Structures are given as structure tokens and as C-alpha cells.
Amino acid sequence: MVRETWNGTQEDLRKLGAMMQRFEGRDPMESLIPLLHYVQDEYRYIPEGAAEIISDCWHIPMTDIFGVVTFYADFTAEPLGRNRMSICEGAACYFMGATDLAAAALDALNIQYNETTPDGAWTVSRADFCYGACHLAPLVEVNHKIRGPLTAEQVAETVRHSPANEH
Ligand code: FES
Structure with a gap:
């Protein structure tokens, strides 16, 4: 399946919003890793633009988000191949x-x-x-x-x- 990279379009925002909605009412820190799995799966990396939105909405510092991204081999900051x-x-x-x-x-x-x-x-x-x-x-x-x-x-x-x- 061909997946797109993040361009910060309305469609990207809609998709990220839908992913985040799955964790509504839950603890943001506990939800971060499962959410990042959705993002990585969709975009083949964790786009900075997506991380900024997660950071703003869930009040998680960017350094914490990219700390998780660099710690876990499942996540990458650059797009992987399809x-x-x-x-x-x-x-x-x-x-x-x-x-x-x-x-x-x-x-x-x-x-x-x-x-x-x-x-x-x-x-x-x-x-x-x-x-x-x-x-x-x-x-x-x-x-x-x-x-x-x-x-x-x-x-x-x-x-x-x-x-x-x-x-
Ligand atoms: S060395 Fe065991 S599967 Fe490759």
C-alpha cells in the first residue's frame, strides 16, 4: 500500500485529528506511544509538523516526543521506504x-x-x-x-x- 508523506494539508490535519481522537479522555503520556505508532504507520515517519500539533494539543514538550522517537526503533524522524x-x-x-x-x-x-x-x-x-x-x-x-x-x-x-x- 502506498502511503503519503506529511505535507501539512487539510487532509493531513484531518487524519492526525482522527488518530488523536481515538485517545480522547485518556492520559496523553500513556497515549503518546500508541499514537506515534499510528502516525509512523501512516506516514512512514514522525513528521515534525505532526509532532508540533501533538505537542500543542496534548501539552507534551517536543523534546519528550522526539525523545520517544529516537529511543524506540519502531519510530523514525525521516520517511522510510514504502x-x-x-x-x-x-x-x-x-x-x-x-x-x-x-x-x-x-x-x-x-x-x-x-x-x-x-x-x-x-x-x-x-x-x-x-x-x-x-x-x-x-x-x-x-x-x-x-x-x-x-x-x-x-x-x-x-x-x-x-x-x-x-x-
Ligand atoms: S541467524 Fe537465525 S534466522 Fe538468521
């Missing part, structure tokens, strides 16, 4: 060729780890932990789905031809 690939570099995947998968994906997209393609289609990151699915090594996680075992060619094909790669 598709996300995480390449497992845990021990089993590493020995089964994870670095070849990484090279294939990153070369095909012409980016480095943790970068997003200029068209916003893909962000690729390294997972240096084990997914607990070593029997599928080497594996990647694409948009929250585990895929493996994969070859470098299959990974390159995935980033080139994923339907979600379209605008």
Missing part, C-alpha cells in the same frame, strides 16, 4: 551467505544499509540478531514477512519487481 527489507545477519544467516544477499539488494537499489531509495520505494537495513528461523537461512524480512532461504538473485529480483515498488 517497502522495507531487513537482512538477517545473525550467525546462521551470515554463514549461509547473508552478505551476498545484502550486496545483491543494495547493489540493485544503489543504496547503502539504512538508506532509502530516492523514489521512496525501499529502505534496506541489517538485522544483526537471529529471527529464530535459522532453518530458513539465509533469510530476509520484507514488509514484516520472513522469506527464506533465498539466493542473491532472488533478493535482487524482489527489490526490482515487487508490486509495492510502484508509485
Whole structure:
């Protein structure tokens, strides 16, 4: 699903207002993280403009909001790609060729780890932990789905031809 970035339009304000309304009557500090999940999911990052509105309406300092954003790996201050690939570099995947998968994906997209393609289609990151699915090594996680075992060619094909790669 293609999602838009924040432009501060009436539609953006309406969407953010609807998200905030879900927490009406609740403690703002307790609601902040679930609200940020909605915002991150919608925009693929926490836009400063959205954070300012949350800060004003819920009386939470901006430093507290961005403290949460930088602390939790689930949140980013920059837009992520519409598709996300995480390449497992845990021990089993590493020995089964994870670095070849990484090279294939990153070369095909012409980016480095943790970068997003200029068209916003893909962000690729390294997972240096084990997914607990070593029997599928080497594996990647694409948009929250585990895929493996994969070859470098299959990974390159995935980033080139994923339907979600379209605008
Ligand atoms: S090391 Fe990759 S799933 Fe275990």
C-alpha cells in the first residue's frame, strides 16, 4: 500500500485529528506511544509538523516526543521506504551467505544499509540478531514477512519487481 508523506494539508490535519481522537479522555503520556505508532504507520515517519500539533494539543514538550522517537526503533524522524527489507545477519544467516544477499539488494537499489531509495520505494537495513528461523537461512524480512532461504538473485529480483515498488 502506498502511503503519503506529511505535507501539512487539510487532509493531513484531518487524519492526525482522527488518530488523536481515538485517545480522547485518556492520559496523553500513556497515549503518546500508541499514537506515534499510528502516525509512523501512516506516514512512514514522525513528521515534525505532526509532532508540533501533538505537542500543542496534548501539552507534551517536543523534546519528550522526539525523545520517544529516537529511543524506540519502531519510530523514525525521516520517511522510510514504502517497502522495507531487513537482512538477517545473525550467525546462521551470515554463514549461509547473508552478505551476498545484502550486496545483491543494495547493489540493485544503489543504496547503502539504512538508506532509502530516492523514489521512496525501499529502505534496506541489517538485522544483526537471529529471527529464530535459522532453518530458513539465509533469510530476509520484507514488509514484516520472513522469506527464506533465498539466493542473491532472488533478493535482487524482489527489490526490482515487487508490486509495492510502484508509485
Ligand atoms: S541467524 Fe538468521 S534466522 Fe537465525
